[in-house]
Amino acid sequence: MTETRSRAQRKEQTRQRLLDVTLGLITDRSLAGLSLREVARAAGIVPTAFYRHYASMDALGVDLVDECMRPLRQLLRQARRGRVTHGDIIGETVDILAAQVRASPDQFRFLTRERYGGVAAVRRAIDVELRLFTSDLTVDLARLTAGFDWTAEDLEMTADLMVTAMLGTVLALLEADDRRPDEVAARLDVAQRQLRLIVLGMGAWRSKP
Structure with missing residues (x-):
């Protein structure tokens, strides 16, 4: 149970980090100009890990x-x-x-x-x-x-x-x-x-x- 909770917490932390870095990357440009790879790199994860949180x-x-x-x-x-x-x-x-x-x-x-x-x-x-x-x-x-x-x-x-x-x-x-x-x-x-x-x-x- 503790391991499951810890895994869920890590997943939520990564999701929040993706949101935070995205907001930081688009302070002076549009979301449309931002790539998935750029967001993943800023969040410290590999691009394939992005899809564990968002489909796109x-x-x-x-x-x-x-x-x-x-x-x-x-x-x-x-x-x-x-x-x-x-x-x-x-x-x-x-x-x-x-x-x-x-x-x-x-x-x-x-x-x-x-x-x-x-x-x-x-x-x-x-x-x-x-x-x-x-x-x-x-x-x-x-x-x-x-x-x-x-x-x-x-x-x-x-x-x-x-x-x-x-x-x-x-x-x-x-x-x-x-x-x-x-x-x-x-x-x-x-x-x-x-x-x-x-x-x-x-x-x-x-x-x-």
Whole structure:
């Protein structure tokens, strides 16, 4: 049993190393330009050992998308749980997003670049993750707006606008100079105001009869 657990742990460590070295190798280029041999060499394994973990570089890229997006989605879901006012949600959402971008900028550069990159499977994986963000937020908006006359389509449209605004915030934070806290603070302030503006617009919105 101990030997089996140890083997599984080593396999997981190698898988994580493959993800980490891939992220490091594509800081300034596309995943499509990266070879399996290059990744294997950087991870310290032979190319044939790569296939014990992934069927292809596309499969590794899809796993990397999950590695990048899942923690953020879980953190945002936890932050919204139990919240009863828009103000609570907006402030904490922006704070969490900023902390994640600050902690893992290479992951977010990968996501923003590969969203329109040359690997179709990775583009689809990113699109699926963004739709999961929208779906989660739609459910929470339905809970917060219970009693208002908004359709499921209205709520999904609003959630999509919020997710799009957050993507813009990610790009703004990646471009901001960390040595200038005032610049970062200004961009976070804009992010909060954008989300508040969307919420205010919800109050005036009326679905077509």
